Amino acid sequence: MADNIHRKKFMDGKETPQETHRRVVYAGRKCPCGLPPASRAITFAPFKEIWTREPERVSWLIQQNNGQIPIVELNTNGTPEKFIRLGEVFACDICKPALEKAMAGLPSWVLVDWDEGPDPRNKVQIVGAGV
Numbered sequence: 270m271a272d273n274i275h276r277k278k279f280m281d282g283k284e285t286p287q288e289t290h291r292r293v294v295y296a297g298r299k300c301p302c303g304l305p306p307a308s309r310a311i312t313f314a315p316f317k318e319i320w321t322r323e324p325e326r327v328s329w330l331i332q333q334n335n336g337q338i339p340i341v342e343l344n345t346n347g348t349p350e351k352f353i354r355l356g357e358v359f360a361c362d363i364c365k366p367a368l369e370k371a372m373a374g375l376p377s378w379v380l381v382d383w384d385e386g387p388d389p390r391n392k393v394q395i396v397g398a399g400v
C-alpha cells in the first residue's frame with residue numbers, strides 16, 4: 270500500500286507566490302497602461318555623479334519630494350556610497366519588455382533595482398504541514 274503524501278499548497282492553492290507578491294508588494298500601483306504591474310524598477314544614481322552631470326535633475330527631484338533629497342546609502346562595491354533615488358516605475362506583463370529596454374538604455378552609472386517577485390521556476394515548499 271502506497272503512503273499518502275499530504276502536501277500543503279501555497280495559500281491553499283488560491284494564489285501562486287507570484288500572484289501574492291504582486292498583490293502585496295505592488296498594492297495600489299498600476300502600469301502606465303492601466304493594468305496591474307508584474308515588475309518594478311527603482312532607479313538610483315550615485316549622488317556625486319548626478320550632482321556633477323545633471324544638477325538640474327537634483328533640483329527637480331528636491332521639488333518633487335517636498336524639499337527633501339531622496340538619498341539612500343547603498344553598498345554596491347564594498348564601500349557604502351550615497352545614492353539619490355531617481356524614480357520608481359511599474360510595468361505589466363505586456364509592457365515589461367519595453368521597460369526592460371528603457372532601463373537597459375540608461376547611462377551605465379545609473380543603478381536599477383529590478384523586482385519581479387519570486388522566480389516561478391522555483392518550487393515553493395511548505396515544511397511541517399503535517400506530513
Ligand SMILES: [Zn+2]
Pocket residue numbers: 300301302303304360361362363364365
Ligand atoms: Zn502595461
